[in-house]
Amino acid sequence: MDLYIYNTLTRNKELFKPITEDHVGMYVCGPTVYGDGHLGHARPAITFDIVWRYLKHLGYKVRYVRNITDVGHLENDADQGEDKIAKKARLEQLEPMEIAQYYTKRYLDAMDALNVLRPSIQPSASGHIIEQIEIVKKILDSGYAYISEGSVYFDVLKYHQDTNKYGILSNRVVEDMLQTTRDLEGQSEKHNPADFALWKKASPEHIMRWPSPWSDGFPGWHLECTAMSNKYLGERFDIHGGGLDLLFPHHESEIAQSQCAFGHEPANYWMHNNMITIGGQKMGKSLGNFITLDEFFTGTHKMLEKAYSPMTIRFFILQAHYRSTLDFSNEALQAAEKGLKRLLEAHKNISKINPSKECTVDIKSIEDKCMEAMCDDFNTPIVISYLFEAATIINKIIDSHEKINQENLDKLKSFLDVWINDILGIKGEQNSDMMPTIDGLVKMIIELRADARANKDWAKSDELRDKLAALGVKIKDGKEGVTWSIE
RNA sequence: GGUCUCUUGGCCGAGCGGCUAGGCACCGGUCUGCAAAACCGUCUACUCCAGUUCGAAUCUGGAAGAGACCUCCA
Numbered sequence: 001m002d003l004y005i006y007n008t009l010t011r012n013k014e015l016f017k018p019i020t021e022d023h024v025g026m027y028v029c030g031p032t033v034y035g036d037g038h039l040g041h042a043r044p045a046i047t048f049d050i051v052w053r054y055l056k057h058l059g060y061k062v063r064y065v066r067n068i069t070d071v072g073h074l075e076n077d078a079d080q081g082e083d084k085i086a087k088k089a090r091l092e093q094l095e096p097m098e099i100a101q102y103y104t105k106r107y108l109d110a111m112d113a114l115n116v117l118r119p120s121i122q123p124s125a126s127g128h129i130i131e132q133i134e135i136v137k138k139i140l141d142s143g144y145a146y147i148s149e150g151s152v153y154f155d156v157l158k159y160h161q162d163t164n165k166y167g168i169l170s171n172r173v174v175e176d177m178l179q180t181t182r183d184l185e186g187q188s189e190k191h192n193p194a195d196f197a198l199w200k201k202a203s204p205e206h207i208m209r210w211p212s213p214w215s216d217g218f219p220g221w222h223l224e225c226t227a228m229s230n231k232y233l234g235e236r237f238d239i240h241g242g243g244l245d246l247l248f249p250h251h252e253s254e255i256a257q258s259q260c261a262f263g264h265e266p267a268n269y270w271m272h273n274n275m276i277t278i279g280g281q282k283m284g285k286s287l288g289n290f291i292t293l294d295e296f297f298t299g300t301h302k303m304l305e306k307a308y309s310p311m312t313i314r315f316f317i318l319q320a321h322y323r324s325t326l327d328f329s330n331e332a333l334q335a336a337e338k339g340l341k342r343l344l345e346a347h348k349n350i351s352k353i354n355p356s357k358e359c360t361v362d363i364k365s366i367e368d369k370c371m372e373a374m375c376d377d378f379n380t381p382i383v384i385s386y387l388f389e390a391a392t393i394i395n396k397i398i399d400s401h402e403k404i405n406q407e408n409l410d411k412l413k414s415f416l417d418v419w420i421n422d423i424l425g426i427k428g429e430q431n432s433d434m435m436p437t438i439d440g441l442v443k444m445i446i447e448l449r450a451d452a453r454a455n456k457d458w459a460k461s462d463e464l465r466d467k468l469a470a471l472g473v474k475i476k477d478g479k480e481g482v483t484w485s486i487e
Numbered sequence: 488g489g490u491c492u493c494u495u496g497g498c499c500g501a502g503c504g505g506c507u508a509g510g511c512a513c514c515g516g517u518c519u520g521c522a523a524a525a526c527c528g529u530c531u532a533c534u535c536c537a538g539u540u541c542g543a544a545u546c547u548g549g550a551a552g553a554g555a556c557c558u559c560c561a
Contacts, residue, residue: 031561044561084559170556176489177557221559243561273561280553285560319510320500325493325554332499335511342510345524381501385509399526458520465522476524483524
């Protein structure tokens with residue numbers, strides 16, 4: 001089946017065709033590691049995790065590169081170009097790399113919990129200073145950069161006049177930008193306010209610095225992605241992803257840099273996930289309205305009514321299309337939590353089904369529809385709606401409202417295994433070495449309760465049920481016997 | 488100010504001109520000692536105005552509201 005991807009470059013869904021047959025190169029902008037990852041960080045990670053998983057499902061061999069930004073982003077122009085990492089380090093009296101290492105680990109731990117597969121390569125900006133310097137040289141050679149007081153700037157105006165390309169991704173008009181760009185301090189080195197730094201000279205107190213032909217300093221805002229994507233994926237690769245908020249100026253500038261350094265654009269397909277909002281507003285560092293992933297997992301943030309498991313967060317995110325904004329609320333998360341539980345219960349209960357000779361359900365068409373939805377720009381909410389359809393089918397079979405034969409039962413099982421676990425990356429969370437022991441213990445109590453019920457000792461029966469419930473073990477009296485699950 | 492996007496039922500969220508999205512909540516029923524779970528059934532929609540069309544949530548124009556980017560941000 002043909003895969004269609006919405007390409008920000010053309011604002012259209014396009015048929016996906018990799019540069020090299022059967023192989024895909026994908027680069028995604030990762031986090032800046034100077035703080036704990038929040039819900040917003042989970043969105044691109046999960047979005048492109050799905051893209052990766054699905055491309056592999058389709059049979060592609062994919063190299064997926066997601067960077068770690070541990071240097072280079074300017075706090076703002078007013079503080080003389082102090083590095084974000086360095087600023088935090090001074091405040092906490094730690095080495096900058098100590099900060100970066102700490103938050104990198106925290107980020108990866110959170111991603112592991114969300115069952116986000118680790119990319120093929122996770123390069124860090126600080127490990128690629130030499131590569132970045134080489135790109136600056138190339139751009140200088142091309143004539144689209146200039147040196148000013150030890151720093152190197154990209155000449156946006158000249159680039160645009162010659163190529164008419166600055167703005168092709170973000171639809172921005174350079175002429176307008178020149179008039180609307182704000183007057184900020186520290187801009188005197190630039191020929192033009194729209195120019196951006198390729199290399200920045202470090203002030204004396206700046207502790208993150210590397211030698212270069214121009215000054216002791218650090219690389220500019222957008223350079224690392226150009227350098228690292230080029231190093232690991234080549235001058236041209238298939239997919240470049242990231243958050244919508246990186247569209248401009250970050251990705252626009254990446255294109256400009258590649259164009260000047262290599263003579264062409266870096267990526268064929270640009271994918272952007274939309275933002276997560278809170279109270280209708282973007283959740284972000286600058287607004288200070290973010291809730292960290294750890295806070296979700298532990299329920300410690302004051303806006304959270306309870307803790308939400310990593311899988312609930314993942315499912316919540318997948319229930320919306322990646323190009324739509326997604327609004328956070330306790331109500332929405334709890335709805336996702338309950339829905340996910342129902343889905344996983346049904347998946348688990350498939351083992352209880354006894355096949356019949358006849359079959360009244362159609363499994364094949366459901367899988368076809370899921371393929372169709374995923375091939376239409378990764379429409380996970382549609383896929384999930386079909387998974388719920390499958391869950392209803394399972395429950396109906398168990399309730400004897402429908403019948404299924406062995407062949408379709410096998411098909412249904414493998415369908416759910418593949419789509420829930422492999423493609424959507426959702427897993428049950430009751431995995432523990434102690435499970436066989438717990439199962440035995442609970443069944444023993446269930447037997448005691450059955451005795452009480454046989455004697456019509458309802459008080460005793462309810463007491464056992466309530467006490468188990470208090471421990472998070474839920475008893476379900478079904479027609480076919482008693483089952484239990486952990487809440 | 489410039490560029491762009493969005494507005495769907497109690498909540499979240501699909502939908503891209505005709506055909507039930509789905510989840511959660513609510514209500515009624517079956518089952519149950521009671522409850523939960525499951526199943527059956529029911530109820531709430533497309534911001535407003537005008538147009539195109541046999542037919543519009545879906546296309547066009549206008550109005551109102553919300554948001555994103557233009558500054559580090561996923």
